Every structure is written in structure tokens, then in C-alpha cells.
């Protein structure tokens with residue numbers, strides 16, 4: 001595809017969205033699935049938004065496709081039907097245009113060409129019988145909530161008072177939240193610069209601004225100069241919840257791509273060691289530290305669960321363990337995660353998380369503090385991991401944590417996603433553990 005500055009026809013965009021949907025169904029993450037390399041710049045945002053919308057609604061769209069087709073269509077045809085149905089549900093374009101463009105998309109490539117008539121018939125039927133078809137799938141929880149059944153059941157069992165709100169929130173495009181680098185500017189000045197550039201923003205935390213409309217980072221005034229970073233308020237809490245003193249030696253044990261490391265260094269003059277198992281992800285950490293003008297003491301690759309390979313024997317005063325997890329708290333930003341995870345993955349994450357805690361513990365000095373963090377909303381990765389750790393390690397003591405939202409101080413442990421005028425964050429779990437002397 002050439003990039004002559006013009007936006008593609010809807011037919012071509014639908015084909016790209018169908019490719020992304022097919023790749024997610026095949027097990028790929030959305031950014032890889034969308035793979036904007038060949039897409040003209042003018043169509044990238046649209047293809048991205050349409051792909052995200054289709055993946056967010058995949059439960060309902062698959063249920064519709066199942067009802068509309070007499071037998072399962074070929075994967076490419078299925079993906080194109082999903083892309084087109086998603087666009088019809090979106091409702092911003094006239095249905096006749098969407099159907100016509102979807103049929104063109106089907107005709108334009110071999111795997112779907114033979115099914116162009118079928119695509120036409122299926123989409124027309126959807127337009128005619130839309131309400132009845134939607135009502136017909138509404139009783140299926142997967143179609144209703146757009147989550148796998150095991151995920152819905154787990155959320156309902158673990159968060160009986162909140163699960164419906166949390167699942168519904170995952171299907172709303174999230175706002176973009178920024179962290180202000182207070183070493184280089186103030187919250188007020190950063191907000192004023194944004195407003196002058198035509199970007200409305202609300203203050204939602206001590207260093208956090210919520211943009212009224214998401215924009216590419218290049219459009220943020222001061223981004224290149226390191227005044228701002230993109231980071232959810234829930235993630236920004238880590239640097240506040242781990243108490244740090246100037247000069248302390250601190251380990252961020254699962255640091256890449258570096259959001260929480262940078263947030264700590266923007267607020268505290270500590271000797272920070274940034275470690276991660278993934279060298280590639282550490283490249284992003286290094287480059288972001290450069291952009292923000294921050295200097296960790298060391299950036300190193302290492303397996304937090306196996307300290308013999310990387311620990312020099314000098315104890316750390318504080319450790320952040322932002323462990324790998326299901327990412328179930330950030331599904332509104334990564335809608336494909338719910339379709340890629342399997343029920344059994346949660347136990348695997350929990351055992352990895354316990355191994356990391358055990359690996360890090362000897363490297364913490366007596367009296368030192370470790371902040372355990374996950375972006376999960378599942379108990380198995382949060383309080384279960386911490387309770388089991390406290391049971392097997394007698395010299396570990398859990399300390400209470402509080403955070404302030406909109407002026408009100410409240411205890412913090414499992415933070416469920418919230419999105420309201422006064423409160424905006426993803427789902428996280430935090431636990432602070434002290435090593436008794």
C-alpha cells in the first residue's frame with residue numbers, strides 16, 4: 001500500500017481490521033495483529049480504533065456470526081464478517097455503505113472472493129433483523145459481557161458487588177492519563193501547555209492529568225522534552241506507596257518498560273537499580289530514562305526469581321516487585337487479553353509471582369520494605385500470593401497502605417478499575433511488606 005497521504009476506502013480498512021481480528025483469534029496481541037507497517041498514515045487511527053472496537057465486542061460478534069451462518073465460515077470470511085458487523089453496530093456509517101464496502105473487501109482478495117455473496121447475504125440479513133438478532137444473543141453471558149465464561153464466573157465469585165460494573169467498564173475506550181515529570185515542570189504548567197495546544201485536561205492526582213481526548217504522544221507539548229509520560233493513575237500510585245528516603249538503594253525487580261522506575265526517580269533521589277528478564281523491553285526503559293533526564297544507578301537484565309545470578313550481596317533498602325500477571329486489571333486498554341488468556345494461566349502466574357517474591361526476599365535488608373504490585377483483579381494473583389508468602393516467611397509483616405482519591409484517604413489493596421469524573425484508574429493490587437529486624 002502506498003502512503004500518498006490519502007485515507008483508504010472503507011473496504012480496504014475493513015480488510016485490515018479483519019486481518020487484525022483473525023490474528024487475535026489466532027493468539028496474537030492487538031498491536032502485533034494490527035501491524036501498521038503497510039497502512040497509510042491517514043488510515044492508521046481508524047484501523048486501530050475499528051480493530052479495538054471489534055475485539056472489545058468479540059463475544060457478541062462471534063455469537064452473531066454463529067447465528068447468521070448455517071455452517072462455520074472459513075477463518076478469513078469469519079473475520080471479515082466480524083469486522084463489518086462491528087462497523088454496523090458502531091452505527092456511524094449508513095448500513096448500505098458498510099455492506100457495499102464489506103462485499104468489495106471480500107471480492108478484493110482470494111480467500112474471501114468466493115464468499116462475497118455470502119458476506120452480502122449475511123450482512124443484509126443482519127441489517128434487516130438487527131433487533132431480533134441482538135435480542136437473540138443477549139441471554140448468552142459471553143455475548144452480553146464480551147468476556148470468556150470462566151472470566152465472568154471468576155469475577156462474579158470474587159467481586160460479587162462490583163463485577164458487572166468492572167466488566168462493563170472494560171468495554172469502554174479508556175481515557176489517556178499522563179504523568180507530569182515534576183523534576184522538569186509543575187502540574188499546573190503542564191496542564192496550561194496542554195490547554196494552549198488545544199488539549200483539554202483534568203487534574204486527577206498529584207502528578208496525573210486526564211486528557212479529554214486521546215492523542216498520539218507526538219502531539220503532546222513537552223513529550224519529547226521529557227515533561228510528560230503516558231501512565232495510568234493506578235500505576236502512578238506505586239511511587240507513592242513504596243516509602244523511599246534520599247540516598248536509599250532501591251531495586252525495581254520487574255522494571256521494563258520503565259513507567260514505575262521513572263515515576264520513582266521523578267520523585268525521589270534514590271540509587272535505583274532497574275532489572276528485568278527481558279532485554280528488549282529494557283531498551284525502551286533506557287530510552288525513556290534519556291527522554292525524561294533520569295539516571296538509574298544501573299540497568300540490568302536478570303531473573304528476579306534467581307538472585308544468585310545477579311545480586312552482588314549489597315542489600316536493598318526497598319524493592320518494587322511489579323510482577324508479571326494476567327493483566328486482568330488493564331483489559332480496557334488491551335481488550336484482546338481476555339481472549340488470549342486461558343483459565344489455567346492464572347495459577348501459572350501465581351506460582352511465578354510467588355517464586356519472584358521468594359527470590360527477592362534475601363536481597364531486602366532487615367527493616368526494608370517491599371511493594372508487591374500487579375495489574376490484576378484476580379484474588380489468586382493478589383491477596384492469595386501475599387497471604388501464602390506471609391505464612392511461609394515469619395519475618396515478613398504486611399503494612400497498611402492508603403491513598404487519597406479526590407481528597408478522601410482510603411485503604412489500598414485490591415484496586416478495581418474506576419472511571420468517573422472524580423476517579424480514574426485501571427485495576428491494580430498493591431501490598432507493602434516489611435522485613436522484621
Ligand SMILES: C[S@@+](CC[C@H](N)C(=O)[O-])C[C@H]1O[C@@H](n2cnc3c(N)ncnc32)[C@H](O)[C@@H]1O
Pocket residue numbers: 235253254255256257258259260261275276277278281302303304305322323324325356
Ligand atoms: C508488569 S510488567 C512491569 C511493568 C513496569 N514495572 C512498568 O511500570 O513499566 C512485568 C515485567 O516483568 C518482567 N519479568 C517477568 N518475569 C520476570 C522475572 N522472573 N524476573 C525479572 N523480570 C521479569 C517482564 O519482562 C515485564 O517487563
